Amino acid sequence: MNAATCIGCGRCYKVCAQGVMTLRGVNEEGELVEVSEDDDDDDEILRKVMVMVDADACIGCGACNRVCPKDCQTHEPVEA
Ligand code: SF4
Numbered sequence: 001m002n003a004a005t006c007i008g009c010g011r012c013y014k015v016c017a018q019g020v021m022t023l024r025g026v027n028e029e030g031e032l033v034e035v036s037e038d039d040d041d042d043d044e045i046l047r048k049v050m051v052m053v054d055a056d057a058c059i060g061c062g063a064c065n066r067v068c069p070k071d072c073q074t075h076e077p078v079e080a
């Protein structure tokens, strides 16, 4: 996952059947923070990026790679 190019569009998250990824906010300090459902609490978030939270669950289907408009997905399929 390339956090520098990710625009946090969420497409990869939606297509992943394995729950490998989650959306995180980036605050002014460049730290990853939880994204709340309520946008009113997201004032300190400058942008959102997708992060891998459970890479072991990835089955390497490549769906995330196909939908990403920014070619962020750099992880290789897990060898069986
Ligand atoms: S390649 Fe992995 S992270 Fe990407 S959609 Fe498939 S299971 Fe999810």
Ligand code: SF4
Binding pocket: 001, 005, 006, 007, 008, 009, 010, 011, 012, 013, 049, 050, 064, 067, 068, 069, 070, 071, 072, 073
């Ligand atoms: S599809 Fe690409 S740009 Fe969109 S959230 Fe996923 S990694 Fe980021």
